[in-house]
Amino acid sequence: MEVLVAGKNKKEQHDAQAGLGLNPAYVGAYGAAPPLSQIPYPGGVKSLVPEAPAPPNNILFMQNLPHETTPLMLQMLFHQYHVFKEVRMVETKPGIAFVEYTDEMQSTAAMQALQGFKITQQNPMLITYAKN
DNA sequence: AGCACA
Structure with missing residues (x-):
C-alpha cells in the first residue's frame, strides 16, 4: 500500500514541475521571469477587450x-x-x-469634442457613455 | 469614485 501511495505522489510532483518548466523561455529572453499574473496563458481563451468601459450610447456620462x-x-x-x-x-x-x-453618433461627436474640457482650471471633465 | 431620469 505504501508503494502505491508513494508512487502516485511522486508522479503528481513530477507533473507539477514539468508545468513550471515551460517558463525558462521567458527567463532566457528577458533575463528575469515576469510574475505569473502578467503572463497571458497559452490559448488566450478569454476574449475580454479592456478598451470598452461602456457600450456606445446616446447618453453621455460626465x-x-x-x-x-x-x-x-x-x-x-x-x-x-x-x-x-x-x-x-x-x-x-x-x-x-x-x-x-x-442618437449615439451625435453623442460620440460631442463627447470627443468636449472630452477633457476644463470648466475650471482644476477640473477637466471626463466624459464616457452612460451605463444604461 | 461616484450612473439619473423615464
Whole structure:
C-alpha cells in the first residue's frame, strides 16, 4: 500500500514541475521571469477587450465636474456641438451629470469634442457613455 | 469614485 501511495505522489510532483518548466523561455529572453499574473496563458481563451468601459450610447456620462457646475453651463457647452434632448445633474453625487442626445453618433461627436474640457482650471471633465 | 431620469 505504501508503494502505491508513494508512487502516485511522486508522479503528481513530477507533473507539477514539468508545468513550471515551460517558463525558462521567458527567463532566457528577458533575463528575469515576469510574475505569473502578467503572463497571458497559452490559448488566450478569454476574449475580454479592456478598451470598452461602456457600450456606445446616446447618453453621455460626465464626471470630475466642479461642484458649482450648473445644468445651464453644460447646456450651453454641449449645444454648440449638437442639439441634445436633455441634460440632467445628479445631486446626490456632486460632480457628475448626464447629457442625452438623439442618437449615439451625435453623442460620440460631442463627447470627443468636449472630452477633457476644463470648466475650471482644476477640473477637466471626463466624459464616457452612460451605463444604461 | 461616484450612473439619473423615464
